[in-house]
Amino acid sequence: MESTDRIGEVVLDVQDLRTYFVTRWGVVKAVDGVSFQIKRGETLGVVGESGSGKSVTALSVMRLVPSPPGHIVGGKVLLEGEDILQLDDGEMENIRGSRIGMVLQDPMTALNPVFDIEDQVGEALRIHKDMSGEGLQTEVIDMLRKVRIPAPEIRMKDFPHQLSGGMRQRVVGAIGISCDPAVLIADEPTTSLDATIQAQYLRLLRELQELTGVGIIFITHDFGIVAKMCDRVAVMYAGRVVEQGDVRQIFNNPSHPYTEALIQSVPKLEVKEERLYSIPGQPPALWNLPQGCAFADRCRYTHDKCHEAYPDTFTVDEGQIAACWLREKEAIATES
Numbered sequence: 001m002e003s004t005d006r007i008g009e010v011v012l013d014v015q016d017l018r019t020y021f022v023t024r025w026g027v028v029k030a031v032d033g034v035s036f037q038i039k040r041g042e043t044l045g046v047v048g049e050s051g052s053g054k055s056v057t058a059l060s061v062m063r064l065v066p067s068p069p070g071h072i073v074g075g076k077v078l079l080e081g082e083d084i085l086q087l088d089d090g091e092m093e094n095i096r097g098s099r100i101g102m103v104l105q106d107p108m109t110a111l112n113p114v115f116d117i118e119d120q121v122g123e124a125l126r127i128h129k130d131m132s133g134e135g136l137q138t139e140v141i142d143m144l145r146k147v148r149i150p151a152p153e154i155r156m157k158d159f160p161h162q163l164s165g166g167m168r169q170r171v172v173g174a175i176g177i178s179c180d181p182a183v184l185i186a187d188e189p190t191t192s193l194d195a196t197i198q199a200q201y202l203r204l205l206r207e208l209q210e211l212t213g214v215g216i217i218f219i220t221h222d223f224g225i226v227a228k229m230c231d232r233v234a235v236m237y238a239g240r241v242v243e244q245g246d247v248r249q250i251f252n253n254p255s256h257p258y259t260e261a262l263i264q265s266v267p268k269l270e271v272k273e274e275r276l277y278s279i280p281g282q283p284p285a286l287w288n289l290p291q292g293c294a295f296a297d298r299c300r301y302t303h304d305k306c307h308e309a310y311p312d313t314f315t316v317d318e319g320q321i322a323a324c325w326l327r328e329k330e331a332i333a334t335e336s
């Protein structure tokens with residue numbers, strides 16, 4: 001899949017992003033030095049257990065971190081070369097919903113029950129593209145046709161409850177791409193949805209990408225879905241990216257023990273396992289991180305160095321990096 005024409009120039013370049021929450025327990029370092037890039041037409045999976053900082057990363061890119069208690073305290077978010085962390089609130093509002101879109105998996109939370117479909121699909125076009133009247137209506141019909149809503153001229157007069165779940169999701173998709181964004185963010189819902197709805201959602205995202213070439217940030221705790229959906233993967237643990245690479249590199253040669261454990265805990269369809277592997281222990285509290293590797297208490301390869309300092313990032317292979325002291329230990333073992 002890599003190096004096809006589908007994938008183009010970098011559209012989003014996140015550099016050393018830091019988002020902290022000031023709480024009564026202390027400073028929660030929810031995102032602490034996260035970097036990744038997304039190219040046109042590419043899907044980056046951001047994966048990790050609950051609480052690892054995935055949603056806060058997405059909220060930071062949208063500049064929707066609840067503040068207080070949250071603050072983006074460092075880093076850059078370059079959207080097509082421009083650092084959007086430097087924009088004022090008004091400029092940022094123009095970017096949200098136009099150059100960065102969001103497609104929520106649960107259409108009922110994404111749609112407003114009291115407005116018809118035409119209103120909701122047209123809203124971003126009205127605000128960001130200054131469209132109105134017949135021109136706007138034609139564009140709305142066109143958007144709905146693109147996401148394969150049958151008889152869009154008629155269906156656009158419907159309210160959300162008059163559409164099937166699948167169609168509602170397509171409407172959310174149409175809203176997400178209505179202004180032809182450079183980046184789409186797809187964050188998993190907090191409560192798990194029906195498997196059929198989820199499958200429809202994944203198909204929809206792929207279709208939207210084929211239609212527009214949009215770069216997608218796909219957030220999930222489920223490594224199994226990453227294999228189906230993504231070109232690249234960033235594995236998050238305790239607010240940091242611990243490994244990053246192409247999907248194939250990550251699955252064929254996971255080089256961080258956390259990635260290895262996550263892959264091991266994916267259920268395999270062809271094997272009926274008696275008990276699924278689950279990673280022992282719990283992630284550490286983000287307001288009280290150890291000075292060494294945050295995974296040390298749960299890692300099967302922990303050694304002295306791991307407790308001393310946070311591991312350096314090393315290059316595993318072209319395009320693949322990991323932050324772990326194991327490689328250093330192995331190198332010393334090979335030398336001696």
Ligand SMILES: Nc1ncnc2c1ncn2[C@@H]1O[C@H](COP(=O)(O)OP(=O)(O)O)[C@@H](O)[C@H]1O
Nearest residue numbers: 021028030049050051052053054055056057069
């Ligand atoms: N409004 C908030 N106030 C304080 N802490 C928060 C807030 N939102 C998120 N956090 C902290 O940030 C961490 C990362 O959260 P989140 O990004 O939602 O995780 P996930 O990877 O499950 O999406 C959590 O451990 C949580 O404690």
Ligand code: SF4
Nearest residue numbers: 293296299306324325
């Ligand atoms: S640095 Fe040490 S504890 Fe952390 S993942 Fe690597 S081997 Fe395990």
Ligand SMILES: [Mg+2]
Nearest residue numbers: 054055056187
């Ligand atoms: Mg989340």
